[in-house]
Amino acid sequence: MYDHPRAGSAGQPHRDPPTPYNISVLGGAGGSFAPSLPSLVPGSILIGRAEFIPLNLIAHILTFIEDDAASLAALCATSRVLYYMALPVLWKRVHLQSFNGVRSRKRNRDGEFKETPEGMGGASPFSVALNALVTHPNAGKHVRSLGLEGEYGEGDAELERCSRAGRVSENAMMLNICVRAALDRCTELQSFYWKLQTRLLPTTYQGLARLKDLKSLHVRFPSSRAPQPTCEIPTMPHLKRLVVTDYDPLCYPDDISKMIFEAQDLEELQLHFSPRMRDAGEPSVQLSHIVRRNIMADRKMKLKRVGVYNLYGKPETELLLRACDVSLVEEFTSINCFGKDEDETGALQTNFTDQAWVEGPYELFPLMKMWRVDQLHRGHAKSFLHRKGLERIYLLNARHGQPPDYESPTGPDSSTDGSATDSSRTSTPISGSMRSSSLKDLYLDTICKAAGDTLKHLIFPFKWSMSAAMIAKLIRSCPSLTQLSACIECNDVKVWKLLMPFLKQLRALRVKMVSEPGCSDTPPNLPWQNSDDLTEELSKLLANGGYDTLRYIGIGDMVWEAVGWEEKIEKVPICDNGEQFKEESVRRRKVNKVSREHVKDVAIWKYDTLDVI
Template sequence: MAAVNRNMFEASVTTDQPHGGSLMVLPLNLLALIISHLDDPGDLARLCRTCRVLNYMSLPQLYKNFTLTSYDKIRYRGEQPEGMGSASPFSMGLNAVITRPYGALVRSLTLRGDWREQDLEEHARVGRVPDSSMMLNIAVRAAVDKMSDLESFNWELSTKMLETVYLGLTQLPKLTSLTIRFPSSRLPRPTIVIPPIPHLRYLKITDIDPLCYPDDISTLLWKCRKLRELNMHWSPRMRNAQEPSVMLHDYFRKCIAARQPLSVRKMGLQNLYALHTEEFQLAFDQTSVEDVTILTNTDSSNSNFMNTFVDSTWPIVPPRQSFQLKSIRQDTISRRQSEFIGAFSGLQKLYFVNETPNPNDDINSPRQLASCSALTPPSLDTSQPSSNGAAAPSTPNASATNSPDFHSATIDSYLNNIMVNHAATLRHLLLPSKWSLSAATIARLVHASPQLEQLAFATELSSMDTVALVLPFLRNLTALRLLVPTGPGTPKPAPGSFSRGITGNKDIFASARTLADVVNVEDEYLIEKLSEAFADQQMFSTLKILGMGRKAFQLGEYYTVSAERVPHGAESQPDTPACDTTTEVNGKRCKSSPTGFNGIASTDGENSPGGMLTPGAGQPPVNVNGRSPVMGQPPRSLLGKRTREDEPHLLGSLERADLPNDLCNNMERRSAGDGRLWRRRVRRVGWDVLKQWEIWGLDTQEL
């Protein structure tokens, strides 16, 4: 037996390393924890080639989520083609899990991209499947048979999955998630009765077209008694052509005949264009549905008249018996949808998806699409596809629903129904960027929704200071997203005025005309202003993420700076007693200084894990979440004029006040005493952080 290095099982804590530091001096459980946080396949592959121990520990992580992407053309990295010396990365990936003992490590398999098929018209004319597609399905079936512990399977290729693969999936005892994409081409393929997968809990079917590929999924839905989430996406061809060829009875007929409705909790329907029938209510257990997503991918204000004969068949009033709907996500804005929301109560999450045909050009979209400039040749299709791969349809330029009166009445109807029926229970609220809310509307909405944790709405720059006044009433707010208004009549940003950074004492909020002007300011100056504006620990301690247009910032811990470093006239000291430079945590007073983004107040270079801020002499300690721990007393208002008992009076004054345009000058700067001022760490974050917050992650026209 080969000798085993003792460092594999125990740590060697020594400062003298003659050959430099080594990763292998760490214990194995710590190495496993570090490797578990790696998600980049390239990093994991390099670890596997480092040594035997790291290969043994990294290999399961590398093959855990196995994704293969196929391309219809050979791609080049510089002058070197991908897969030079062997085959394409897609084929070599399948070969690895078939010929080597790696299949048992795979938990999730995703096949996506374009599969090149030759002589399609000739094969379709004689009723044959192309050999390349048949060999693909045979290879995938061989790979699936090796994956005994497979839990998730995603088929997102441009060619159809055949019965060979379906039969292999039915033999997997741990398969709980299945995603199927039908091709968008209209060439004949064999019609398949999809067999049941009894342990399935998540099912997503995209690009359904009954006139192209009428595969029967009724047996699959009937036998999946454990199914909890169902997402169905139809090709937009039927809605664009006003062709009601979708018959819902065909999908749920076996559930209806057996009187066994689906007990799903989450249901998503996209591009559905079908007549409503009474049998549809028998297909689902109305008491179990809690989350509903309805997306159309079209401008509803222009398409209602064209599709009204089909859409108007669906009822407005939901069933009254034990209705448990907790979340709604939609992109349609209409009177009928407003009446539906007003017909029940108890929503906890409400998301209005914004229309973003091209995320790179949207001022409110923080998504950054991956750049393929290093890979050649580029795609020949230069049109901008929609999320389902089809070009977005053209809509009429003018409609009665675009009139200002109709737009204003619809907004008022929605907001009134939200405030009256759902505001008391709402925790997440994403409003459309087309709705530019006034200061009075923001105040009423915040006063009626005390449980909000994530909030996104559009506002003009003149209402920005209202945010500083209403945030103290949202004690649970952790994410705030300010959208740039995109509705009709919205003023455009000044061209070139804010393309460069602003220096000196010039105030961006006093000079900007719109919120878009503020967004275009350079990050360095904007971060400095936000660090000052959100330095109040009582008012903003729970707020973690702030978004403005396409930009978003993470608010970290508090720290102090010397008042001598602040330019003269840049700070306006409050009349309230100043705070000390220490924090109190579990009865201990700590000095600290910012080191990370964990929401910890700090000064003088030491971390403080607490949430208690000690005011100046003679003042009771105040918790950073805005509550006083002494005798249940509410903290003194940071506005310097009113206490918390005056909330109704304050909100009433907000509706009547003519508020100024300067956000930063209306937020009081907090003094830490001893000539120091409070600041908060702020840093720009990207989509990798924002996708974890629902008001960003769910703002997309995808199921």
């Protein structure tokens, strides 16, 4: 990439070049900076006078390709004005991934696709991008988000050798020096995340502490037990979001207590611990140690979003209440923290510690609006009664160490007892048993009673199938639902006719269908075998009134998107015997089958994972 000359001619005062951020100063049209049509369409011929495109229109066009780095880079090489307009968008979000090996990509060479190593003739894309951040005169000041992840050339053997010598590895030190140089150029950085397996060193922490606009920080701690130097992370007073992943007390994590104590504007705290401790039954985590400075100073964090992952430690409720004002928390996530579901059997080495957390006070988080949890327990269900105004409840299907339970539209086994077909699974769903049925009824009753008027999003576990009566009860109690995920008992697509007329605001629906009691495992009149048939059936159903807001439909692992309307010519029988037909134009909803990637930002798919969000 090259640097264009400065705008303005000799004898004229210099004016800043146009960017998406100073259009209001230059004017929407852009004046002399507005590009002509030939600069946008090479080879075009103008008749009469040149036509100019307003800068605000160009900025609007760039919003549609802001995730397409190749197109933005091509625009930067088109003309001077487009260079100035596209460069800030190109460098706004920088995500770099490092790989230990050399990867190859298929490229078109002389009409043939051939394997070409990435970075051939130079360095890896990861190194080239870091070099551009450091050396390019204009790139760094446009970066608002910078992320590094992957593997960097620091193997276990090298780490062990350097640990015995009492020093850090050369690769880790050089990487941190390069990142520090890049951070010094990114003066307006607002978000930084480090997901490399290499340790962050003090030189990088000091560079982050100098950034006055830094609002979000995501740090992944190393998972190696080799002795390594630790440091106290410096103060970042303007921080609003802190995410810490893979925290393991035995892997020499850095001390984050001072950073948390000084970040008085902190609104979100996500603590992800290594699952090793829970798997090994080792309660070595102490939350009070992480927030010890707040406890000693009696300064409560004013958090709005809290997340805890893979926690296994003794409950310290009284101390934690001195460190955090729980009355302000609006969103709470707990994943793999309280053991298995209550209706699951089996010996649990973590049961004594887990039960101490579940039996805690119910009045915590009285103003909570979002609850995301992967464990089903009557203690959690009863706590709903002490929280008014819940808007989003996500009872996850995902479980640590288990495959997802939505591999097919009817699941691995569509029998109503919900028993798993894979004998190797550690959990044994017994939704047909009295214990599981009682827990299911408790959750449904509590949700309808405590959050019915305000509930907008609901993920109800697929392990519990819902009958028509349960669906009717849910619909009557929760008329404001916009996204719903549940397992439904039905033999055909009549579920749509039951759900939709009463959920006028429903935007996304995700279901797993199982047979009603007394029917075969695979409903014979559901067109699961042919997704095209199901697409056509959905198109007809959504053409009826009451489905205008519905956009995303998920059945098992298949997803459809309803986009607009279309006219189709169909044959309609003239007489009752069906022997004569006539062609009529009918209006159908246009339904397209899409991939799971297409709905990655829709809540009922996005939050049904074990990832830190």
